[in-house]
Amino acid sequence: MLILITLFVMGCLLGLTGAGGAGVVIAVLTAAFGVPIHLALGTSLSAMTFTTLSGAVSHFREGNVRVRTGAAVGVFGAAGAFTGAKIAAMIPAADLHWLTGGMLVLSMVLMYLRLYHPESGPFSHVGTAELQSGSRFWLTAAPAGFVVGCLSGTFGIGATPFIQLVLLILFGQPLTIAIGTTMLVILPIAVFGGLGYLLEGNLDFTLFVQVVVGLMTGAYIGAKFTRRIPRPLLKIVMTLIPGVGALILFLE
Numbered sequence: 001m002l003i004l005i006t007l008f009v010m011g012c013l014l015g016l017t018g019a020g021g022a023g024v025v026i027a028v029l030t031a032a033f034g035v036p037i038h039l040a041l042g043t044s045l046s047a048m049t050f051t052t053l054s055g056a057v058s059h060f061r062e063g064n065v066r067v068r069t070g071a072a073v074g075v076f077g078a079a080g081a082f083t084g085a086k087i088a089a090m091i092p093a094a095d096l097h098w099l100t101g102g103m104l105v106l107s108m109v110l111m112y113l114r115l116y117h118p119e120s121g122p123f124s125h126v127g128t129a130e131l132q133s134g135s136r137f138w139l140t141a142a143p144a145g146f147v148v149g150c151l152s153g154t155f156g157i158g159a160t161p162f163i164q165l166v167l168l169i170l171f172g173q174p175l176t177i178a179i180g181t182t183m184l185v186i187l188p189i190a191v192f193g194g195l196g197y198l199l200e201g202n203l204d205f206t207l208f209v210q211v212v213v214g215l216m217t218g219a220y221i222g223a224k225f226t227r228r229i230p231r232p233l234l235k236i237v238m239t240l241i242p243g244v245g246a247l248i249l250f251l252e
Helices: 002-017 022-033 037-061 067-090 093-116 135-155 160-170 175-199 205-223 231-251
Strands: none
Touching: 002 022, 002 205, 022 037, 022 093, 022 205, 022 231, 037 067, 037 093, 037 135, 037 175, 037 205, 067 135, 067 160, 067 175, 093 135, 093 160, 093 231, 135 160, 135 175, 160 175
């Protein structure tokens, strides 16, 4: 029950900011509740299947999803996530703490650039022509999807900033389209990454249900307050969320 309540509160915060929060979930599960990090990674990644589904549907209805691109990158990302889960199983727990924390720091830096330097950072790049078909499309989708999926599967995070960079820079998508398409890309990554962790014995169904229920109910309530808090405060919280997760992992 304590885990469920804690994740509900976290879900409210994540729903408020629109952040995925997988890294913070991992940090809280390991530091506050003593969940082994491999189990926390598998649970957090699997739970993203449900926490991103509603976002993907919403963006699709708003016309913010390139289905072909999202499906292509997502399929190769699924293969990468499954492979990443196998890689994570071979990494000692102590090392995985530091590596996951480092990924969260990098995520925080990318989030900062996106929110505070959108015109000068990497998120400012939009191709002259959006890549949507042809041999170059598949030659780009295959390695890019596999790499971001592998990152997500290995470290149990959504890798949202990395996926968005791929869609912006390599596929030339506008930012709003990249954000929506990212949600679609994450779905197969979460499913097959979770399957990889399940086959490695690193997924607990009771904990999984608690994480999903807590985050989804909290996120639903938190999202209703997004427009009611000052935008500068919202940007600060969005930037700090992955950093807080990294700090918890580093201090544990």
